[in-house]
Amino acid sequence: MSATHPGTDPTNGADDELGYLSATEALRLFTSRALSPVELMRAIVERTEKTEPHVNAFTERLFDEALAQARHAEDRYLGKNGLEPRPLEGIPVAAKEKHAILGRSLTEGSLAHEGNVATENHPVVDRILDAGGIIHARTTTPEFSIATYTQSRMWGVTRNPWNPDFTPGGSSGGSGASLAAGTSLLASASDIGGSTRIPAAFTGTVGFKAPYGRNPGLGVLTADHYRGDGPMGRTVDDVIAFQNVLAGPDPRDHTSIGPKLTLPTAYEDVAGLRVALCLRLGEYDVHPEVEANTRAAAQALADAGVHVEEITLPWTHLDLLTAIAGHFSTIFGAIVEETAEHHRDLLSSYTVAFADLMKYARTQASYLDALRAEHRLQRQLATAMTGFDALVCPTTAIPGWHAEDDLAGDKVVVHGEETVDTLWCAMTNPFNVNNRCPVLNVPSGMSGWGVPTGLQIVGHPYDDPTVFRLGKALEAVRPWSYDAVRSRFS
Template identity: 65%
Template sequence: MTTDLPYLSATAARALFDSRELSPVELMHALIDRAEQVEPHVNAFCEQLFDEALVQAEEAEQRYLGRGPAPRPLEGIPVAAKEKHAIAGRSLTEGSLVNKDVVAAESAPVIERIHAAGGIIHARTTTPEFSVAGFTHTPMWGVTRNPWNLAYSPGGSSGGSAAALAAGTTPLATASDIGGSTRGPAAFTGTVGYKAPYGRIPGMPPMSMDFYRGDGPMARTVDDTILLANMLIGPDVRDHTSLRPAITLPTQYPSVEGMRVALSIRLGCFVVEPEIEANTRAVARALETAGAIVEEIELPWTAEEIRLAVTTHFGTIMGAIVAQVAAGNEDLLAPYTRAFATQTASARTGATFVDGLRIETRMHRQLAEAMSGFDALLCPTSGVSAYPAGDDMLDGIVVDGQRLDHAAEALLTLPFNINNRCPVLAVPSGHASSGVPTGVQIVGHTYDDATVFRVGKAVEQPRPWDYTREHRPRV
């Protein structure tokens, strides 16, 4: 079992802890050994908390041996935390030299809940600077690479979390999503990411008020994603948008037989590479084999309207925050961050926030009308199979022979940040010719979280992407 421990699922680990066939200390040592092997190549961790983690693993072991309080739901399970999820008393740089001396005064809700559930945060994961990009590299931490092919990025901004999962250095990780920052990395690394509907999982102010974003879990399996999600869900007094009462996601679901699933390859306007389309259609066929009724639809969305809505939104909120934090220190920013600041500043002097809201509310209605009569929507997560590692892509990106002005336009994720009351589960769909995984999004009706997990479980069963000995990166 020792050689397989780094890729052991969290749910399997918990069962083995309960039966005393595995110790939390043994699992932690296996992950530390794995990190020492792969981190020089992958660079997913910006901070290692191994010494403290081993002490906590020993304490968890005593609980399983009946010496102390009963084990909690995540007792002894290692979790890698995205660095932007504050831990009281530790650095909170968001990957920026501008913030090199910042220390967090309090822990983020997701961190507090992991600790309260007995999870052990053994490492913190890399992001792009201020989480403003769909790839992961910074002047502070260097380049984070995709374990499946080191020439490529694991995506961003939760790229470090995704890379750690794929590399076998953690079974669970935290993520956040404001434009695809959970789902893009999940697609590029063959992992699972959950963009909860707005308010389901509490965040930290002031960004908790941004209705595009939300924190959430990543894992290698749907079951593990549910396990961590159930620990993170529920209201917090620091985030009055957080929903009450807390829900509990089921761990068992009926089959998808008789369910109606809408399939959209391009969401009206996106460019999608042929091998990604092929893998998406293979997922649709698997659902049909499982008894679902899949019908292809199209949406009336346009790239121009999405761009206008997004730039006015980011310009008003996230871009303004970055500009305030970096004021006077612009020379310390990464080139892509400077470009983001310039673009969002321009947006603040162009169309108004209300102009963006008009587009957003129209897109809300169009999605609701398109999904009427269906239980869920299936579409690709990304139109491009991979981003090159370390490339700022300031000149845009080519997707299926067509140049796009901005790398973010290659992701089919932003429409569901605009429609952020819809839960979205990102699951693997296959591999591209580069060896990098591809993924699909399962989109539910507003606040219908259980349905996306029901469909996700059905996708996972006939097309298993759990990391077996035959299906792992060779890093």
């Protein structure tokens, strides 16, 4: 058997090797009968036993059910009962806990919701199951998915497999940590302010923030145009395969777009494309290592024939803060406030602080103020991207922060030294404001802190194929290896 990434050779059948197969390679091996879904699932279970005491990526393990489903998947590949394999047949998929599964817990990491049980599947879950994917575990988040780290009173601290002293990011931190730890081949995520891209950056994985409405959601937050549910994986091809399962309209989400967009799996050469490189997105203070890795990725695209031109954006922190404050305090923040009013003593300290901050923010910036700021930011991005096929920029301003840090201070402190202002440590929220833009995070390099850094590839509104075309090209010229993190738990 061959492997997707250099240094990953599953020929010996070792559990640690099988856990790092790409999903597309696993599907090929299933089809050729060189690997059984049961064999892969058993390897994932054994890998989990090694890693979870150190990483804490899972809230719930569904291994008995998963092994039974793997046996059914094996039957499909063997042609039994006249059933054919489906697009994700037999692939172990870790689901973010907020993606509801009928009859199972739905707490969003909050003691205030302990005992809550889902009354229906989330559309993401339905699409995974309908495609033959096997949800073998559910992943951790911060409480209510409101933070850029992953810790809660309910589930404890989730750590980055690359360097357990650091966070895998949030809010889809458990999903990113599981992929990096080799305990899932795909993982579901969501993104309202960077919750897919931040964990993807810190864990060296690939995450996609789909344009608003591309993938269906569930509940009142489907009306929040900052949010969206999407895929994470270890390769661009894997995320393409997963995204093609998730996309398309669903009657439970009035904002979901039809007809379904199916992404190509093969793309033309990128030579001749024009890409804007923007390092600071206006006023962000970017760590030197993040800047160096971003420039190296941009240079790799240039070496592949892409015309890369560095630009600046006129975005200000004031406009971004106005947009974020007015928007979040009106919708997402108001939902958290409702819980804080009745269960304040059960909430994590950062959740209480968020609820209080949103209450104050509503007195400082109205929703109309936010919309006016959004319009300025959107128009400025559209103007800056005119004449370019896409834009590339860092995903975060710094390489990471410590796992137990709740970013309560004014500055992020790493190894005892202050870095950037906590509010501006991630560079993702501008593209939730510019919510119709597809954004793909791919690895840009490693930092001296022992954790990966990420690059955002930003497309024009609803031009999803271009970001994947560039992502595949970058992955080809700068292949990414998980050898260092795989050996950590072997």
